[in-house]
Amino acid sequence: MREVTYSRKIRFQFLLYSVFLFLLLEVLLRLPYFPSVQFRLEDKKLHCLETSGGLFSIPWMRLCPNQSLELYHPEKNIRYRVSTDFRGERITYRVGADVNDISGGNSSKQDVPEVWVLGDSVALGYLVSDQESLPWALNSILEQKNTRIRVRNLGVDALGSFGIQERLTEVLKDSSPPIVAYWIYHISDFTDSYRELQLQNSVKKRIFVRVSYILSKYSAVFNTFKIVYERYKPESAENLVIPSSGSVLGPDHPHRKAAISLFEFVKEKKIPLVLVFLPEPNEKYEPVVDSALVKEVRQIAIDSGIPVLDLQQTIYDYWKKDSQEIFLPKDGHPNPSLYRFIASEIEKDIH
Secondary structure, three states: OHHHHHHHHHHHHHHHHHHHHHHHHHHHOOOOOOHHHHHHHHHHHHEEEEOOOOOOOOOEEEEOOOOEEEEEEOOOOEEEEEEEOOOOOEOOOOOOOOOOOOHHHOOOOOOOOEEEEEEOHHHHOOOOOHHHOHHHHHHHHHHHOOOOOEEEEOOOOOOOHHHHHHHHHHHHOOOOOOOEEEEEOOOOHHHHHHHHHHHHHOHHHHHHHHHHHHHHHHOHHHHHHHHHHHHHOHHHOOOOOOOOOOOOOOOOOHHHHHHHHHHHHHHHOOOOEEEEEOOEEOOOOOEEOOOHHHHHHHHHHHHOOOOEEEOHHHHHHHHHHHOOOOEOOOOOOEOHHHHHHHHHHHHHHHO
């Protein structure tokens, strides 16, 4: 009997010390000495889960409404500001005299023709401030030419083809189809399709994503473990061209199926979609044209009757001529100068 009591006492003490250590680490890791953890916690303030479908529905990541945060990414030494409107969309125009005043964006302005920019972090404008993003640059060009067109940024981090279809389903509940919607294609859509397929087929995966989101939003310890894991896993390099030869997308590949489903959806909903291709960065952050994956996705779009705006060679020539950087250092996303150039090319396509 004494042995049982002693054993319980040891377990209780171990649990008590573990809780104390966890709480101590939660406090210590939030100090300025750990900027990477601080960035993760601040960045999560921008991201919300779409939960309207219930506890076991697919947890789609969205931007939180009415946010305006200045973030600093320590590993990449980049400081930028992200602001969202009442719909949880990144703002694309100046409201009033102050860019931080986003309360005036609470009017949906249904009478104004719209251009939608769709996609993941490239469309969103990851690591650049609001006024440096592609949708903002495109909206500014249209304003300068006195066109009555408003550009909406529908980009969301890590959004694949099926996720874009779900995003459009949400937007169409309150908005009419635009005059044109541009999907800024990115190679990460390849792996996003696997992740989204898992979310569709696995309740356990959906629960895991929800738990992971809550922990990453509130726990410094959890974010520390994620940073260490991502730093040492082989695929830690971001946004680089996927090495490939021959066929990449088989007839039953989830990325092919998701893309075809999206193309059928936009035609059914009468959304004039244009698929935009940009060159991808290699390990030296130089533009690469026509990777095997891009060739196949482009052909899928053509076979599905979806217009394609292929800016790969145009951007490559622009980079070659001016010999300037077009990707963010230590990252691979487009930099502000490339976003402005892409915006100018898209504006030509609109007209």
